[in-house]
Amino acid sequence: MAHIDLGLDEKTLPGISGLLRYRPETAGPLLALADALLTAPNSLTRGERELIAARVSTLNECTFCRDSHSAFAAAQLDSGMALVHQVRADPTTAPVSAKLRALLGIADAVQRSGSAVTPALIEAARAAGATDVEIHDAVLIAAAFCMFNRYVDGLGTWAPDADAHTESAARIVEHGYSFRP
Template sequence: MPHIPLPENLPGISSGFAFRPETAAPMRELAHVLLYTSGRNTDLSSRDRELIAAFVSSRNDCTFCKMSHGAAATHLNGGDRSLLNDVWTDFQTADISQKLKALLAIAAAVQIDGKKVTPEMVKIARDAGASDLEIHDTVLIAAAFCMYNRYVDGLATLQPQEEGSYLQMGARLAEQGYVPPK
């Protein structure tokens, strides 16, 4: 049961966005730039960006964000969810690049406390091929998802538990992004 009267038919962040559209617009735009458009313009793909968002959301135990961004990452991975499960279980042993492992280590540190990111972590990421933009965006994705996760959970929004509830949403996010069509 949400802590304030939110639209009953909208799950997760969607209900908060409907409650306060004027704050929803910049939050949607930030997610759109970080996860959708930037993933088409840099070497850090939208799939990897969604994996970072789902990873941080998993560590924050936010079901809605974990599942919706996990579904987007899975869609961008050709429908194969095994990579997502491996990242959630132990990203260091997952079948991903050393660069993405280094970026996930940075995201994990940001999820705890931004001051936990060390020069050594950044060096490892750079040595693995990460650009300054990719390091920047990883930190911002992790920080933003801490905010999004706390927004969703702090309002006690409706969060379906079954994976199937998120498949269509994940496909839409992966294909269309985060800003509603005009």
């Protein structure tokens, strides 16, 4: 049960979904940020950006965000959930590009502390082919998911089983985050 009364049956709107319904005036900007970071045109694929979100959510131990963004990543990656699990467990050994591996290293550092992002991590990402925009976006995705994770867990929202995110994954892939049926 959530720490505050959201005015709804939380099992119908788990995790951030119930929080967004509770405060629609903050929902719009949060969903717009998610769309800008995860679905807008970018040189990183949508699946790669969702992988960063899933990895950071794993490190933050946010079950709802870990499972939902894992499903969203898997729906957009050829290797599906098998790759997501590998990246969540250890991106240094996962079969991803050197560029994505370096960006995941930056995201891991951001999750610990923004000041943990070192010039060496940035140079390694550049050497692997990452652009300044991709480095920027990896940092912002990681920072945003630290916020989203703390929002979801700080208010004690309910998280369904990992399998429950399949339907929402299809909707996110087709319409993005701001779409509300």
